[in-house]
Amino acid sequence: MSTLFERFLDPTNRADPYSLFAELRRQPVCPQADGTYVVGTHAEIDRLMHDPRISSDDLPDPQHFRWTGRPITDLIIRPVRAEIRKRHRPFIFRDPPDHDALRSRVMRALSVERVRGMRATTERLTGELIDKLSGQTRIDLVAAVSYPLPVTVICHLLGVPPEDEARFHGWATQLATALEPNQRGDEETQAKNEETFGEIADYIQDLVKAKRREPQDDILSDLAAGDESQRMNDYDLIATAVLLLVAGHETTVNLITNGVLTLLRFPEQLERLRREPEIAPRLIEELLRYEPPVQYRTRLALADIPIAGTTIPEGAPVVLLIASGNRDPARFTDPDRFDPDRRDNRHLGFGGGLHYCVGAPLARIEAEIALVALSRRLREPRLLADPPPYRQGASLRGPSALPLAIGGVEQS
Amino acid sequence: MSEAPGRVVIVGASLAGLSAAKALRTEGFSGSLVLAGDEPHLPYDRPPLSKQALRGLTSADTTLPQPADLDLEFRLGVPATGLDRAERTVILADGSRLAFDRCLVATGARARPWPNSAEAALDGVFTLRTRDDAERIAARLRDRPGRVVLVGGGFISFEVASVCREMDIPVTVLVRDSLPLAGAVGAPLGSFVAEVARGAGVDLRLDAAIARMQGDARGRLAGLVLEDGDRIETACLVVAIGAERNTAWLDGAGLATDRNGLRCDRFCRALGADGTPADGIFAAGDVAHWPNPHDGGALVAVEHWGNAVAQARTAARNMLAGDAAALVPHDHLPDFWSQQFGLTIKLVGLAAGSDAFAVVRGSMEERRFLAVFGKAGRTVASASVDSARWLPAYRAAILEGAPFPPLPGGVDAPARVAMQSLEEPTR
Numbered sequence: 041m042s043t044l045f046e047r048f049l050d051p052t053n054r055a056d057p058y059s060l061f062a063e064l065r066r067q068p069v070c071p072q073a074d075g076t077y078v079v080g081t082h083a084e085i086d087r088l089m090h091d092p093r094i095s096s097d098d099l100p101d102p103q104h105f106r107w108t109g110r111p112i113t114d115l116i117i118r119p120v121r122a123e124i125r126k127r128h129r130p131f132i133f134r135d136p137p138d139h140d141a142l143r144s145r146v147m148r149a150l151s152v153e154r155v156r157g158m159r160a161t162t163e164r165l166t167g168e169l170i171d172k173l174s175g176q177t178r179i180d181l182v183a184a185v186s187y188p189l190p191v192t193v194i195c196h197l198l199g200v201p202p203e204d205e206a207r208f209h210g211w212a213t214q215l216a217t218a219l220e221p222n223q224r225g226d227e228e229t230q231a232k233n234e235e236t237f238g239e240i241a242d243y244i245q246d247l248v249k250a251k252r253r254e255p256q257d258d259i260l261s262d263l264a265a266g267d268e269s270q271r272m273n274d275y276d277l278i279a280t281a282v283l284l285l286v287a288g289h290e291t292t293v294n295l296i297t298n299g300v301l302t303l304l305r306f307p308e309q310l311e312r313l314r315r316e317p318e319i320a321p322r323l324i325e326e327l328l329r330y331e332p333p334v335q336y337r338t339r340l341a342l343a344d345i346p347i348a349g350t351t352i353p354e355g356a357p358v359v360l361l362i363a364s365g366n367r368d369p370a371r372f373t374d375p376d377r378f379d380p381d382r383r384d385n386r387h388l389g390f391g392g393g394l395h396y397c398v399g400a401p402l403a404r405i406e407a408e409i410a411l412v413a414l415s416r417r418l419r420e421p422r423l424l425a426d427p428p429p430y431r432q433g434a435s436l437r438g439p440s441a442l443p444l445a446i447g448g449v450e451q452s
Numbered sequence: 453m454s455e456a457p458g459r460v461v462i463v464g465a466s467l468a469g470l471s472a473a474k475a476l477r478t479e480g481f482s483g484s485l486v487l488a489g490d491e492p493h494l495p496y497d498r499p500p501l502s503k504q505a506l507r508g509l510t511s512a513d514t515t516l517p518q519p520a521d522l523d524l525e526f527r528l529g530v531p532a533t534g535l536d537r538a539e540r541t542v543i544l545a546d547g548s549r550l551a552f553d554r555c556l557v558a559t560g561a562r563a564r565p566w567p568n569s570a571e572a573a574l575d576g577v578f579t580l581r582t583r584d585d586a587e588r589i590a591a592r593l594r595d596r597p598g599r600v601v602l603v604g605g606g607f608i609s610f611e612v613a614s615v616c617r618e619m620d621i622p623v624t625v626l627v628r629d630s631l632p633l634a635g636a637v638g639a640p641l642g643s644f645v646a647e648v649a650r651g652a653g654v655d656l657r658l659d660a661a662i663a664r665m666q667g668d669a670r671g672r673l674a675g676l677v678l679e680d681g682d683r684i685e686t687a688c689l690v691v692a693i694g695a696e697r698n699t700a701w702l703d704g705a706g707l708a709t710d711r712n713g714l715r716c717d718r719f720c721r722a723l724g725a726d727g728t729p730a731d732g733i734f735a736a737g738d739v740a741h742w743p744n745p746h747d748g749g750a751l752v753a754v755e756h757w758g759n760a761v762a763q764a765r766t767a768a769r770n771m772l773a774g775d776a777a778a779l780v781p782h783d784h785l786p787d788f789w790s791q792q793f794g795l796t797i798k799l800v801g802l803a804a805g806s807d808a809f810a811v812v813r814g815s816m817e818e819r820r821f822l823a824v825f826g827k828a829g830r831t832v833a834s835a836s837v838d839s840a841r842w843l844p845a846y847r848a849a850i851l852e853g854a855p856f857p858p859l860p861g862g863v864d865a866p867a868r869v870a871m872q873s874l875e876e877p878t879r
């Protein structure tokens with residue numbers, strides 16, 4: 041008999057994890073057989089996100105290597121590289137004070153002005169992607185719009201040359217497994233991640249060198265600039281760049297796809313968005329609550345934490361089940377209803393506390409532009425498969441494809 | 453309490469008054485609603501007045517947001533001069549009378565004036581409580597006075613000093629005690645703030661008192677002499693020595709008022725001189741003096757933004773409560789913030805009267821820390837400097853009465869938590 045959380049992780053429940061949550065929330069903090077504590081209620085998730093006894097530094101140490109038989113590689117290069125990676129993890133896996141310094145640099149580089157400045161580019165890109173659909177009657181929204189849009193935007197912001205974008209596809213998919221505890225532990229995945237990280241790190245290192253020689257108006261140039269005493273070191277720089285790229289590839293994609301899927305399931309809302317595009321911001325907040333692209337995040341208890349009648353023991357892995365907290369009837373009235381008019385919508389879609397998503401403003405803009413444009417321009421869109429096929433991940437959850445029938449596209 | 457109210461009069465058109473008006477409407481009150489205030493302005497926010505507003509940054513607007521459908525009648529620019537409990541009317545200075553079924557007293561506090569009235573009248577001597585005050589001071593700062601002197605060791609004093617330093621204006625802060633803020637937040641934090649201020653170039657004088665101010669022939673401030681004989685040349689001095697509660701207009705109404713404000717019970721009902729709730733009269737915000745459930749019901753009066761909003765909401769609900777069983781207690785845990793010298797300081801709980809102190813996250817050296825206050829072994833307050841993200845956890849610990857120090861272990865904790873007494877400065 042598998043536990044509720046195991047059933048949640050099971051790919052066969054990917055299309056509708058939500059029906060499991062009511063039962064799961066009956067015990068706000070649920071110990072699992074493997075020693076993990078799953079937290080599914082809004083109040084407790086919110087509380088733990090602000091609790092200093094909770095650490096985000098929960099990645100397993102890389103232990104397994106596929107032996108190459110070359111002693112220098114096996115005994116020196118790889119262990120050293122593993123040690124460096126461990127010390128220079130991306131800041132979502134780090135705690136204060138280190139976390140704060142890295143994050144604040146990123147916040148500065150991802151400034152309000154820079155994000156706002158992406159509006160026009162995002163609108164143009166969206167327009168072009170939709171233009172390409174003219175003449176077609178069957179499309180996959182993921183391949184056509186949801187994937188290429190955020191990927192192009194994040195590459196543009198970071199300063200990755202457009203011709204290199206394609207290379208990130210495979211890299212990002214592979215590295216996203218770091219967010220899936222049921223995958224990241226196994227030897228095969230770890231070895232592949234090491235290899236992938238090596239490739240992406242080499243690529244970014246070269247790019248950073250180029251940016252230092254010839255700085256441009258992009259995030260990587262900003263992060264690479266300054267003398268060595270002020271800027272972050274190159275290991276952290278690479279880890280940060282990889283993080284932003286992976287996050288930019290793996291999250292907004294789901295937000296846009298989930299958005300279209302949800303709007304097609306509630307056609308009156310699609311119609312409304314078409315007529316009143318000004319509701320988009322609220323609609324997107326509700327989407328982040330109703331179908332959060334990041335369904336859960338993991339943490340580590342650094343001390344015994346008594347909470348909601350249970351004590352999470354020191355050393356225990358903790359799962360903060362955002363998707364469940366977002367459907368908690370103790371926090372939201374009629375939580376399983378998709379209601380863009382919802383007031384006081386304090387969802388956990390972007391997390392909370394010190395790890396609150398740095399890309400939130402960007403994600404909001406991209407989703408807003410994409411959904412408004414799609415609602416206006418796709419003629420008679422219809423789902424060809426409901427539910428659509430899903431990608432493997434349970435944490436970064438979203439359709440792998442969204443096949444639609446359309447009656448053509450409107451001119452922009 | 454009896455029939456559902458048809459007419460509500462709120463006296464004091466500021467944060468508490470407007471918050472109560474909003475809450476009354478949200479709670480479904482559809483009768484007539486009057487907001488009477490002596491200032492000519494629509495309700496505005498005060499915290500920016502000692503911060504951005506002095507540099508003209510938010511002068512654009514500190515007006516508090518108001519929903520369009522509030523259906524509120526303003527009576528601005530006329531002070532209330534009396535309250536007739538028998539007649540259930542508020543009397544305004546222009547002679548008009550406002551009849552009410554429920555009345556909320558939200559007249560807040562005013563800046564305590566400089567005790568020597570001749571000195572206080574000198575051109576260049578200011579207090580800071582209102583938007584007009586802030587505009588006058590801002591205008592003076594734009595003229596780049598040679599040196600600004602702040603009198604008083606409270607948060608407002610240090611905030612104004614901070615703005616002056618940002619504008620590169622020389623500034624002296626005069627504090628009567630041996631440390632600033634020590635009464636409110638204890639010596640360790642008081643000495644921290646002192647050190648930060650000094651580091652920013654503030655000429656901080658402790659144990660300093662003014663013997664006399666000096667004016668020129670045209671009645672303008674020219675300088676002052678301290679009790680130790682030192683003379684400071686200045687044409688701009690801000691008196692920030694605390695606030696006095698606006699209860700004088702209630703004299704003769706038979707309500708329980710004193711220098712701590714208007715006494716009310718935990719349901720925000722104003723008490724009569726006989727100590728029983730006065731029918732239909734409530735109080736909220738800086739003017740209220742109330743039993744704090746987090747300190748065994750000891751009376752407190754706080755001058756904090758968050759309390760004004762929370763208490764106004766509770767008062768509004770209770771004004772509409774049909775019977776005693778429907779009353780909700782005001783159980784807000786006081787909190788406060790301040791911005792100075794590039795740091796954000798936040799406080800939850802009441803640190804005054806505590807007996808132990810410890811820094812439990814970060815460190816004072818890095819100017820990024822979280823500290824807790826204990827009283828008789830329990831956690832009663834927490835202060836953060838640029839570390840507010842942890843405060844919710846400590847707020848919860850305070851509400852639970854967690855043992856001191858709470859939440860041991862975890863992220864960014866010092867190797868050893870050093871307990872300090874509240875009397876002993878940090879450095």
Ligand SMILES: Cc1cc2nc3c(=O)[nH]c(=O)nc-3n(C[C@H](O)[C@H](O)[C@H](O)COP(=O)(O)OP(=O)(O)OC[C@H]3O[C@@H](n4cnc5c(N)ncnc54)[C@H](O)[C@@H]3O)c2cc1C
Nearest residue numbers: 464466467468490498499532559560561737738755756757
């Ligand atoms: C410069 C400054 C900075 C501050 N910064 C912070 C901060 O950073 N953080 C924080 O938590 N708090 C801060 N505060 C405190 C916060 O602004 C107050 O707690 C809050 O304004 C209290 O609201 P209130 O409505 O109870 O009283 P008030 O804001 O004092 O309003 C009372 C109103 O009633 C009017 N009134 C008085 N008598 C009468 C009468 N007889 N008839 C009619 N009207 C009358 C007054 O003129 C005033 O308009 C600051 C205050 C000041 C002055």
